Amino acid sequence: MVPATEIQELNGLTCTVIRVRTAGTAASRKIIKFIGTHSWGMLRHLFQERSVQMKLVESILTKNPCYTAGRKITVKGLMLHSVGCNQPKASVFINSWNSPSYDNACVHGFIDANDGTVYQTLPWNHRGWHCGSGSKGSGNNTHIGVEMCEPACIKYTGGSSFTCSDLATARACAERTYQAVVELFAMLCKQYSLNPLADGVVISHKEGHARGIASNHGTRNSLNPAGMGYTMDTFGKRSGDNGRKSFCYTSGYTKIMGTAVPR
Secondary structure (H helix, E strand, C coil): CCCEEEEEEECCEEEEEEEEECCCCHHHHHHHHCCCCCCCHHHHHHHHHCCCEEEEEECCCCCCHHHHHCCECCCCEEEEEECCCCCCCHHHHHHHHCCCCCCCCECCEEECCCCCCEEECCCCCECCECCCCECCECHHHCEEEEEECCCCCEEEEECCEEEECCHHHHHHHHHHHHHHHHHHHHHHHHHCCCCCCCCCCEEEHHHHHHCCCCCCCCCCCCCCCCCCCCCHHHCCCCCCCCCCCCCCCCCCCCCCCCCCCCC
């Protein structure tokens, strides 16, 4: 199916909007297969029973020094981050980061927590500045980096601690961002012939640091203001009792994957 494309103004941004049906892809089915049975039973059913139309908005950060540097990569994996603050609107980050003076970070995309829209902010094969480096190099050279926006109703109180003033809204944001990332990563796995179950393909910032390809940070792997039980175990590869931990939220903790950091 050819994606539907149109030009729209969204949240003050002039963008190319691409609507893509992805739930029927082999990569998506592999991801869905490993979502698990507990807290995500309802969403697994939703994904399996109907095609989900992802709204992909192209809003490239053409003024950001990372984009103008023009370096390309061979895509070998996908790294998920969280913005690390209570800002659900992707447009806020896009407007701020699309500047020649914003030279400390740049990612390939943002997931809007209010409506689940995926904003593409770099060409997928462009070298981003999203994970820093570690003892074995930098995931910027191999991985696409995507940021998940966070609910406005949470408030960080220091380090990884936060409060939540509206549980229903937080839950809705969690569901939207989860669905959007599953669909986006399925599309990218198909586009770049990646096996989402293979070691090191779908990882978090924290896991990137453990592998020696990302900076350290003091956050846990997840943000779950809603107590929904989404974990890094519920997304990518699971092989019997030795499953690789791979995706989204886990109960009682805070930031999902750590914030974007300089190159």
